[in-house]
Amino acid sequence: TPAPVREPPRTVGSDIGELAPDANGASPCDSDLDQAEMMAWGDKVFVSHHLSEKLSTSGDIGRCKGVLMNEFPLLAGGLSQLPGDVWWYNQHHRPNDAERQQFLSHEPTQKFKDRVERFRSWLTSRDEKVFVVFGHSTFFKQLTGGHRSLKNCEVHTYHL
Template structure:
């Protein structure tokens, strides 16, 4: 029996809304969802209720956590939610810079962040003029492959993964819109 993974991109973030209008990075670090993003999550949640997920995996970026809680907070299967930084977004914009686990715990006290490093996003290398370090392509590609292997090794057969557009594009070959779902069979 194949392992089924639903890759779900987060709802619209403040970064997404600003970038769509201007084409410029608005410097929204760890951007949260917009009102539209919250509505997208509510609409998608109804469709996902019919799937018997055994595990939900989310990145520690706020927009993904908000999406995860909106989609699965009252899911009938009550799948456990695991926070994992391996499938975080490719760090190329301000919204992809995360926050320390202690800050995340204050905002989302019912989730576990203790296993994360203090700085769990890419931070090695030269800082760009915007004030953060962009992730080189080869490191990003290696991380995508590592996450795929990590998923394969998981015992669960039905998994929901909430994450990000560029990462899922590399993982599935399909670029997802906000709150869109791609099915990956492993």
């Protein structure tokens, strides 16, 4: 039997180009091609702590801003805008810290919904009309009012 034919991998840029030539986007990728695309985005990259997953498990805890800036230097400009080193849901008396392997507090549903609404308000306040947003399925499910979760790496078009 013949070997299955595989489609060539799509780059982030190929998906963005289908949307609009001036679309904004970011993805922490390892390939040289994707890194070149990110460098071309320059100051169009915006990193928002509002896009984080609803903190329900230890896997939803973020990493400190400095760690992310070292690991993804092409996104350092956007990452530098995160509000402090701890930008995910956290309570002082019940902290969530991935490095210390502490998961002591869940994000309340209403706080999560409020955070999603702040992001929606930010989007609608912008002059740009097309955004390429990378984030988490639960976040997008809340943002779109959807009833299904997105698959990993799924591209979904949504109109506000």
